[in-house]
Amino acid sequence: MKSIADIKAIRERMQSQIIMRDNSDSDEIRVVVGMATCGISAGARPVYNAFIDEIAKRNLANVKVTRTGCLGMCKLEPIVEIYVPNKEKVTYCHLDAEKAVNIVVNHLVNGNVCTEYLVNNEE
Amino acid sequence: MYRSHVLVCGGTGCHSNNSSKILDEFNALIKANNLENDVQTVQTGCFGLCTVGPVVIVYPEGAFYSQIKVSDVKEIVEEHLIKGRIVDRLLHKDDHETADNKVTALSETNFYKKQTRVALRNCGVIDPENIDEYIAYDGYQALIKALTTLTPQEVIDIVLKSGLRGRGGAGFPTGRKWQFTKDAVGDVKYVACNADEGDPGAFMDRSVLEGDPHAVIEAMAIAGYAIGAKQGYIYVRAEYPIAVNRLQIAIKQAREYGLLGKNILDTGFDFDLEVRLGAGAFVCGEETALMTSIEGKRGEPRPRPPFPANKGLFGKPTVLNNVETYANIAQIILKGPEWFASMGTEKSKGTKVFALGGKIVNTGLVEIPMGTPLRTIIEDIGGGIPNGKKFKAAQTGGPSGGCIPASLLDVPIDYDNLTAIGSMMGSGGLIVMDEDNCMVDIAKFFLEFTVDESCGKCTPCRIGNKRLLELLTKVTEGTATMEDLEKMEELCHYIKANSLCGLGQTAPNPVLSTLRYFKDEYIAHVQEKRCPAGVCKKLVSFTIDKEKCIGCGMCARQCPASAIVKTDYVAPGHKLPSYEIDQSKCVKCGACVSTCKFKAISKG
Numbered sequence: 187m188k189s190i191a192d193i194k195a196i197r198e199r200m201q202s203q204i205i206m207r208d209n210s211d212s213d214e215i216r217v218v219v220g221m222a223t224c225g226i227s228a229g230a231r232p233v234y235n236a237f238i239d240e241i242a243k244r245n246l247a248n249v250k251v252t253r254t255g256c257l258g259m260c261k262l263e264p265i266v267e268i269y270v271p272n273k274e275k276v277t278y279c280h281l282d283a284e285k286a287v288n289i290v291v292n293h294l295v296n297g298n299v300c301t302e303y304l305v306n307n308e309e
Numbered sequence: 310m311y312r313s314h315v316l317v318c319g320g321t322g323c324h325s326n327n328s329s330k331i332l333d334e335f336n337a338l339i340k341a342n343n344l345e346n347d348v349q350t351v352q353t354g355c356f357g358l359c360t361v362g363p364v365v366i367v368y369p370e371g372a373f374y375s376q377i378k379v380s381d382v383k384e385i386v387e388e389h390l391i392k393g394r395i396v397d398r399l400l401h402k403d404d405h406e407t408a409d410n411k412v413t414a415l416s417e418t419n420f421y422k423k424q425t426r427v428a429l430r431n432c433g434v435i436d437p438e439n440i441d442e443y444i445a446y447d448g449y450q451a452l453i454k455a456l457t458t459l460t461p462q463e464v465i466d467i468v469l470k471s472g473l474r475g476r477g478g479a480g481f482p483t484g485r486k487w488q489f490t491k492d493a494v495g496d497v498k499y500v501a502c503n504a505d506e507g508d509p510g511a512f513m514d515r516s517v518l519e520g521d522p523h524a525v526i527e528a529m530a531i532a533g534y535a536i537g538a539k540q541g542y543i544y545v546r547a548e549y550p551i552a553v554n555r556l557q558i559a560i561k562q563a564r565e566y567g568l569l570g571k572n573i574l575d576t577g578f579d580f581d582l583e584v585r586l587g588a589g590a591f592v593c594g595e596e597t598a599l600m601t602s603i604e605g606k607r608g609e610p611r612p613r614p615p616f617p618a619n620k621g622l623f624g625k626p627t628v629l630n631n632v633e634t635y636a637n638i639a640q641i642i643l644k645g646p647e648w649f650a651s652m653g654t655e656k657s658k659g660t661k662v663f664a665l666g667g668k669i670v671n672t673g674l675v676e677i678p679m680g681t682p683l684r685t686i687i688e689d690i691g692g693g694i695p696n697g698k699k700f701k702a703a704q705t706g707g708p709s710g711g712c713i714p715a716s717l718l719d720v721p722i723d724y725d726n727l728t729a730i731g732s733m734m735g736s737g738g739l740i741v742m743d744e745d746n747c748m749v750d751i752a753k754f755f756l757e758f759t760v761d762e763s764c765g766k767c768t769p770c771r772i773g774n775k776r777l778l779e780l781l782t783k784v785t786e787g788t789a790t791m792e793d794l795e796k797m798e799e800l801c802h803y804i805k806a807n808s809l810c811g812l813g814q815t816a817p818n819p820v821l822s823t824l825r826y827f828k829d830e831y832i833a834h835v836q837e838k839r840c841p842a843g844v845c846k847k848l849v850s851f852t853i854d855k856e857k858c859i860g861c862g863m864c865a866r867q868c869p870a871s872a873i874v875k876t877d878y879v880a881p882g883h884k885l886p887s888y889e890i891d892q893s894k895c896v897k898c899g900a901c902v903s904t905c906k907f908k909a910i911s912k913g
Contacts, residue, residue, distance in 0.1 A: 187567035190453055190574050193444060200445030206314055206369045207434060221393040234312065242310050250369050251312070253393025 205247055215249045215294060216269040222256035228263035229282060236283035240290040249294055268293060278303040311349040313390060314368040320355030320519055321551055323362035327379060331363055334382040348390055354520015356433035358420050360672040361401060371414040375401035420671050423690050427660045428636035429676045432520030437555045440562040443523040449568055451639035455531050456576045464535040465491060471646035472658035477503055477631030478735045480724035486628055489618035490536045493626035498538040500529050501622060501629040503599055504545035507591040508707025509758060511738035513662040514632035516674050518552035522559035526582060528638035533580040536628050540581060544599050547586040556584055591762035595810045596629050609766045610810035633662055653679030657723030667740040670695050680721040683713060687741060698743040706735025708755040709815030711822025731822040747844035748827040749834055753781045755819040770813030773804040784831060786847040787838040794831055798824060843912050846897040850913060853889055857909035860885025864901035870894050873901060
């Protein structure tokens with residue numbers, strides 16, 4: 187037997203999980219992780235997981251994390267691209283889980299690009 | 310947290326196309342690749358686009374894969390789930406677009422663009438066997454709102470104000486039904502749900518029960534609160550095993566959460582539900598017969614009044630609504646009657662679900678605002694008629710409805726317009742016919758169904774329809790006279806005026822509407838002894854053109870009745886004697902026509 191408060195709690199808990207099935211929000215921020223063989227072998231999976239966990243922890247409903255294939259710069263993997271509406275795309279490289287958390291905090295929450303991880307530094 | 314959701318359609322259409330094996334394959338491969346904690350698989354209800362099933366959608370990308378086979382699963386897991394590369398080859402393609410224009414998201418297809426989903430909002434979105442997913446999409450919030458902030462009368466006022474009318478066919482205002490039952494004298498009252506969907510070609514109610522069973526449970530509890538009932542019954546046909554199973558799982562989960570049973574959510578309101586299975590008699594979809602059947606008696610209708618609102622189940626005041634009607638209730642309570650009334654026409658509010666079938670590209674389930682013209686449903690959503698054929702008629706309302714000809718395709722669909730043009734809304738079956746369909750044959754098909762399903766209690770229906778069918782059979786065999794056509798029309802009106810229940814009162818509609826719009830076809834059968842569509846076997850004959858026949862004998866070998874024989878005639882320029890058809894032996898199967906490579910055999 188559940189109380190009204192219990193039902194509300196279930197609703198909130200489940201909503202963070204099913205938000206993924208909503209494709210209607212065009213204002214969303216997209217985090218795209220390179221997950222081809224090159225990316226995965228360079229450690230893209232922990233990066234990907236770190237993004238998802240940190241975003242869920244902070245309840246960032248308008249951020250969607252997706253995977254993509256090889257970006258063509260395999261030696262710079264793990265590569266992540268961030269698309270913020272009406273802003274230029276930002277590409278990060280050589281990421282790990284810790285850097286991913288920093289990106290969520292600084293870039294996604296506070297809007298400051300983490301310049302130290304930018305792909306520009308490598309060129 | 311799951312990184313990705315794989316939604317596999319578990320509606321009856323996709324299920325019969327092996328979707329459960331596809332789900333098993335996904336689960337097995339996801340496990341083999343150690344992705345159990347990353348990817349969640351969900352078996353949903355019907356997505357609606359049954360014609361391209363089995364359907365699989367992968368989120369967060371929203372990639373819409375259609376016509377998936379078990380052998381395709383490996384590629385989706387390895388490419389899409391592991392590497393994040395959408396498998397282009399398997400993505401759904403819209404036929405109207407250029408061949409390489411792939412549609413990746415469901416909402417982008419022509420089929421979905423013009424739809425408004427209220428009753429079907431959760432179908433194909435949630436796992437119907439998981440109450441938590443229903444709660445995530447505002448499930449049971451309407452019940453909480455009603456129990457904690459509204460009086461029973463306020464609930465009824467909201468339903469009244471929304472303008473919701475019964476979706477089972479007749480279109481009686483739902484709020485008024487509830488009000489009558491609330492006002493009826495009696496300490497015990499019941500709520501009942503009509504899920505005995507019997508019209509040939511209709512599967513809206515099944516899809517709602519399969520895809521969103523909690524929506525019906527929640528609405529019935531709200532109805533119980535509004536009218537003062539503690540017990541509800543869902544009467545569902547036993548031919549819907551998946552729907553019955555999901556409904557029972559849903560009721561069990563709702564009981565565990567205390568959303569059904571005693572003292573719901575600690576508000577002091579008691580309400581419980583029971584499922585009753587129908588044995589597949591069409592007449593049990595009629596409200597009085599349905600309630601007689603729930604009581605355990607033979608499912609026969611009885612005269613009204615008294616109406617169920619005063620004397621229904623077990624002689625007590627009862628509210629009986631259709632599945633789709635209930636599926637709208639929670640949304641109306643949550644979003645308000647003004648929101649609902651903003652959709653539709655002046656007298657028909659909201660949306661209506663149609664089961665599209667017959668000669669149409671996109672067979673499936675669609676939901677459109679009332680007032681949408683039939684043309685939009687058939688041409689834009691349905692994708693038109695396949696194989697370049699010409700549209701002839703659309704049949705709505707099943708055996709109780711009528712045929713709508715091409716000239717009336719722009720009439721906005723609502724209850725009153727459909728009745729005015731000699732058809733009816735019915736439960737929402739919509740069967741499309743093209744130039745190859747004979748309208749007399751269609752009328753005969755539906756009448757055969759009602760003659761079969763007549764319970765036999767009243768004479769006009771039992772004998773009248775039988776006689777009507779005999780007259781119709783005469784037409785299809787070319788033995789009817791013009792007088793017979795007049796007699797048929799008279800008999801139709803007699804049956805409509807004198808039958809006991811809705812089954813008999815509407816049974817002649819297919820005949821009447823085809824007589825009204827396609828009288829020329831009837832006259833061709835009677836006067837010229839000809840079936841214009843070439844369907845009625847007694848009026849069709851096959852002949853071999855002796856000049857074209859090269860005497861290969863392929864047709865004679867194919868003929869199941871050995872009706873094709875060799876002649877003595879050798880056509881100029883040919884070496885072998887030609888063949889001819891012995892009309893007394895021919896069974897008119899048409900096998901010879903498709904066998905002949907020289908187009909020497911014609912149908913006429």
